[in-house]
Amino acid sequence: MDSTTTTPNPSSEVSESTVKNDKKKITLSHRIHTWPYLVRMEFLTAIIVMLGMTVWAIGMDAPTEQPADPNRTPNPSKAPWYFLGLQEILVYFDPWYAGVVLPTLIIVGLMAIPYIDINPRGNGYYTFRERKFAISVFLFGFVVLWLSLIVLGTFFRGPGWNIFLPWEYWDPHKVVALTSVDLPYMLGARQESTMFIVGMLLVFCYYPGGALVGQLLLRDTNIYKQLGAVRYHITAGLFLMMFALVIKIFLRLAFNVKYIWVTPWFNV
Amino acid sequence: MADSNKSFFTHVKESYVWRSMFRHGYADTPRNRILQISSNVFLHLHPTKVPRHAVRIRFTWCAGGVTFLFYLVTVVTGVILMFYYRPTPEHAYADIKYLQFDVPFGMIMRNMHRWAAHAMIIAVWVHMLRVFMTGSYKPPREFNWIIGVVLLVVTMLMSFTGYLLPWDQLAIWAVTVGTNMASATPLLGHEGPFSDLIGVDARYDMRSFLVAGKLIGGATLLRFYVLHCIFIPIIASILMIVHFWRIRKDGGISGPL
Numbered sequence: 001m002d003s004t005t006t007t008p009n010p011s012s013e014v015s016e017s018t019v020k021n022d023k024k025k026i027t028l029s030h031r032i033h034t035w036p037y038l039v040r041m042e043f044l045t046a047i048i049v050m051l052g053m054t055v056w057a058i059g060m061d062a063p064t065e066q067p068a069d070p071n072r073t074p075n076p077s078k079a080p081w082y083f084l085g086l087q088e089i090l091v092y093f094d095p096w097y098a099g100v101v102l103p104t105l106i107i108v109g110l111m112a113i114p115y116i117d118i119n120p121r122g123n124g125y126y127t128f129r130e131r132k133f134a135i136s137v138f139l140f141g142f143v144v145l146w147l148s149l150i151v152l153g154t155f156f157r158g159p160g161w162n163i164f165l166p167w168e169y170w171d172p173h174k175v176v177a178l179t180s181v182d183l184p185y186m187l188g189a190r191q192e193s194t195m196f197i198v199g200m201l202l203v204f205c206y207y208p209g210g211a212l213v214g215q216l217l218l219r220d221t222n223i224y225k226q227l228g229a230v231r232y233h234i235t236a237g238l239f240l241m242m243f244a245l246v247i248k249i250f251l252r253l254a255f256n257v258k259y260i261w262v263t264p265w266f267n268v
Numbered sequence: 269m270a271d272s273n274k275s276f277f278t279h280v281k282e283s284y285v286w287r288s289m290f291r292h293g294y295a296d297t298p299r300n301r302i303l304q305i306s307s308n309v310f311l312h313l314h315p316t317k318v319p320r321h322a323v324r325i326r327f328t329w330c331a332g333g334v335t336f337l338f339y340l341v342t343v344v345t346g347v348i349l350m351f352y353y354r355p356t357p358e359h360a361y362a363d364i365k366y367l368q369f370d371v372p373f374g375m376i377m378r379n380m381h382r383w384a385a386h387a388m389i390i391a392v393w394v395h396m397l398r399v400f401m402t403g404s405y406k407p408p409r410e411f412n413w414i415i416g417v418v419l420l421v422v423t424m425l426m427s428f429t430g431y432l433l434p435w436d437q438l439a440i441w442a443v444t445v446g447t448n449m450a451s452a453t454p455l456l457g458h459e460g461p462f463s464d465l466i467g468v469d470a471r472y473d474m475r476s477f478l479v480a481g482k483l484i485g486g487a488t489l490l491r492f493y494v495l496h497c498i499f500i501p502i503i504a505s506i507l508m509i510v511h512f513w514r515i516r517k518d519g520g521i522s523g524p525l
Binding site: 030031032033034035036037038039041042045046049050053054056057058060061062063064065066067068069070072073074077078079080081082083086087094095096098099100101107110111113114115117119120121122123124125126127131135138142265266 | 298301302304305311314315316317318319320321322323325327330333334337338341357361364365368375376378379380381382383384386387389393397400401402403404405406407409410413414417420421424427428431434435436437438439440441442444445446448449450451452453454457459460461462483484485522523524
């Protein structure tokens with residue numbers, strides 16, 4: 001036997017401190033000088049990016065259209081491309097929700113992420129296995145509900161906000177039948193008051209109903225116990241609001257549903 | 269006479285004036301590597317040593333740094349554009365044409381400003397995606413994520429206010445579509461739910477507060493100009509200072525160690 005492979009140290013205290021020292025050594029050896037190793041990477045990146053910027057700026061001119069004329073509305077009038085996801089959502093929700101409440105919820109929801117995602121794993125490295133739920137929800141929101149709606153609004157929407165394929169002629173007189181109905185009407189309600197009540201029930205069953213049912217189902221799980229009631233309800237609320245958009249898009253595209261709940265003050 | 273063998277540059281580098289400006293030599297020693305960072309006001313944003321994974325493009329995508337670079341590009345080109353641009357309905361459009369056709373390098377400055385602004389928005393999203401995917405918002409970096417979200421919104425607002433300034437059809441109608449949303453604000457917009465409870469109208473509500481009146485006009489142009497060139501960049505710069513400072517204070521770049 002080699003002399004270096006000695007018997008385990010009987011004193012646990014000593015072995016613990018040895019481990020600690022080893023860890024510290026590893027940490028120190030993994031640190032490298034910022035100059036030149038990081039600075040040169042930043043400098044290289046900056047040069048490459050600026051090269052690309054210059055080529056882009058020489059090769060492609062910023063758009064200039066006719067002078068501003070408040071009396072001539074272009075059809076379609078599009079918001080800047082980065083807001084076209086929100087403009088697309090105007091098809092499915094009224095402006096008070098799509099243009100004001102939803103953007104606010106997106107911003108607040110993003111800010112809440114570090115406080116509702118209490119999973120300590122996956123801090124500082126790439127992993128999917130250790131944070132399946134968080135990554136799935138975020139990527140779904142970012143790629144499907146934000147980026148793909150921007151692509152839809154930018155390349156597939158023409159006059160009258162009708163759908164056109166990118167190579168199709170933008171016919172300003174394209175007629176699309178407006179056959180959308182409200183969900184309570186579809187379900188058989190005919191009187192205004194019944195439609196109001198059916199709509200209200202549907203909305204309240206979804207939220208807070210959905211969140212409360214989830215609470216009952218998850219009550220005894222470890223996830224719920226770690227989250228606590230407050231964090232659970234914030235998470236569930238934000239999640240349901242995000243999913244409401246998916247439901248509304250599906251109902252509109254598949255069944256031509258316009259509103260779920262019509263009230264004298266607002267429509268959902 | 270021995271000094272005559274030294275080159276001109278060595279004389280300069282050993283001069284009193286030079287040494288008053290640069291406190292350390294350039295020879296590649298560990299001490300100088302540290303001083304290069306710590307004695308430079310711009311570079312001392314960095315720690316003098318970083319974890320090995322911090323220089324890996326695969327880990328950082330360099331997205332935050334590239335975002336900042338795009339911001340600097342828009343600041344530099346934006347200041348140049350400001351020399352030739354008057355924010356009034358009579359002059360704005362003509363000044364853009366002047367920039368494009370008469371001002372030396374005016375077109376490329378305008379192009380660079382616009383494309384860098386668009387690129388900055390994309391870079392901010394990519395940066396957010398990378399920070400999310402590495403879980404870097406987790407403790408102790410929760411608050412820096414919040415500042416990051418505010419910076420994301422501020423970046424889009426900077427771009428949006430700048431969108432109006434060319435004063436062409438694209439500009440006013442995009443801003444009309446965007447600001448019309450404000451009139452649907454619950455309670456505070458004249459077309460929003462429950463607005464009659466507050467008693468707002470088209471002349472005095474959330475939208476007219478943003479666009480300075482009932483219609484997009486000269487007052488809107490001036491308002492967006494000031495927001496675009498002064499107000500929001502100052503807010504953004506302050507938030508960036510806090511954002512960068514917090515990276516250091518929260519333990520440097522996130523990592524598995």
